[in-house]
Amino acid sequence: MTAATSGLPEAVAGIRALARPLRTADDFDPLLDRIADARIVLIGEASHGTAEYYRWRAELSRRLIAEHGFSFVAVEGDWPDCFRIHRWAADRAEPDRTARDVLGEFDCWPRWMWANEEVADFVGWLREHNAATGAGVGFYGLDVYSLWESMGIVVGYVMDRYPDLLRNAQRAWTCFEPYNGDPNAYAYATRMVPTTCEDEVVALLTGIRRAADAEGADPRDPEAALDARQNAEVMAGAARYYRAMLRADSESWNIRDHHMADTLDRLLAHRGPSAKAIVWEHNTHVGDARATPMADRGMVNVGQLVRERHGDAAVVAVGMAGHRGTVMAADSWGATPRVLPVPDAPEGSHEQLLHDALGEPSLAVFPPAGDSPWLTRPRGHRAIGVVYRPQHERFGNWVPTVMGRRYDALCYFDTTEAVHPLAVDEPPQPGAEQETYPSGQ
Incomplete structure (x- = not known):
């Protein structure tokens, strides 16, 4: 038995003991109990182009906003684009326009990351919620581009x-x-x-x-x-x-994640002492970097910075994972995106263990002690960016992860499908910047 496969029966048993099926939004009840009085909920995604991640992240966010009074959603998007959405959804500006009209103004590659049907459904709901309640729940961008x-x-x-x-x-x-x-x-x-x-x-x-x-x-x-x-x-x-x-080092990544964490702090201060935030970003940003080899490379991320600044009790991080399916991505920077296959997860990875243990959409809420064999042993965890080459994914799309230290909970989907873009992306303008490691995340 190899190191990659050792402890598999114990890990599978540990997953089954923690997980429950995720079929409706009501199945988030154990996670909402865990969130309790948290001020910041970080909700990840294992790709920028998987419909299940977007849909279920939106379902959880709806419950946090409607039932627990969360004040705004802050996303891995550019400030100007997202502030236009905020004006439309929170201030109810431009009443003659639809969510799809507003999202259609995203004109930077990769457009599909935010200009898709899944996000349109959520921001349309957000506008209706604000109109009915007067809550003014916001939608802001955290990123450093633009x-x-x-x-x-x-x-x-x-x-x-x-x-x-x-x-x-x-x-x-x-x-x-x-x-x-x-x-x-x-x-x-x-x-x-x-x-x-x-x-x-x-x-x-x-x-x-x-x-x-x-x-x-x-x-x-x-x-x-x-x-x-x-x-x-x-x-x-x-x-x-x-x-x-x-430079081929960690500095640009760290500058970007510090900027996003600093922006989140400014938004919390702006919204007042009782403000509560939901953050939508890739797993690689919201899952604590100290639970991965990123820390050995001198890299930090939003998940680590937010925990350090606000304390573990104030922060709940939720990761996402999928075993196989399809994803919207491009095979090179600036290429036209398309629906690409996501192959079965390899033996010994977190996703393969989840497939063996569960085989259906599921939610696992981790105990604070995190002493399950599954939660304490590092294993590969899939990370797909806007650039993705399925045939080469074993060389750069698997991040060794101690699951119980990286997140507080995980949503798992056995088979996934690509998001549904509002329009086909055009190639970026000459000189458009590429995002930093991991590819396009």
Whole structure:
């Protein structure tokens, strides 16, 4: 018996003891009991293109919002795109438009990640919930991308509200202008010549922070200052991220996840001391990095940072896993996405054990002690990004994971299907940035 297969009977028995079928939203009751008074619930996905992950994550989020008063959903998406959805869903703006209309404005590759039928169903429900209750539950983006779009928004805001900062805004714009919207050009330029735009961006960000603090919230538009500041934060984070992304180390990943965790903290502060957050990101971001080899490579992630900042009792992390099926992904960066096969999980992996033990959609809520043989032994755990090559997945799509340390619960699906995009993705513009390790996550 090999190391990969040793302990399999005990692991299978441990899975069966913890899991229960997941057939309706009512089956989340044990997880809701575990969440109890948690302030932050992190809900992962093992790919950016699997319908079951999106549907069941939305089902859990509906219950958290409707029954437990969660204040907003924060996702692995760009701030400007998601803030438009937020305005539509929370402020009930543009009453003549549908969820599919608003999501159709996502114009950056990979569009299918958010512009899909599964997300449209959820944000449509969110708008109806807000209209019926007046709750104003938000939908925000956490990611560090959208440098040029964010810069345009900030300049427009400064011209309208803070003309004293216009000189700082013009300096930042002038610094980035030679790169013509190409983050790779900026990254390579800062590598060849040690001159960056960070000083200009930080001066602008500092000015916006001070002006917004002094002015206070505009009663006509209470979130206008938040939007301006967060777009400025994106500019600062992106300037650091693009400069670091050319190096083959962990720095760009860490910059991105620190930015997302910092954004989450700003949103919690903005929404007030009783605010509670739901986070939608890939497993690789929400599952604690310390339970994987990422920690040995000097990498941190949102799951680790949120636990360290807020305490284990305030955070519940829920992972996702699937044995086989199909997924929406591309075989190279910028290629047209298509439905790709997801092969059976290999022997000794978490997914193969779950298949042997359960064979149907299931929920496992982990005990705090986590002493089950399944929860304490590292095994491969599938991670599919926006770029996926099924024939080569054994070389880069399996993350050794101590399941009980990475998550507090897991949703498992034996057979999955691809998400349903609202439109076929167009190739990205020249120079569009690639996301960092693991591929496209």
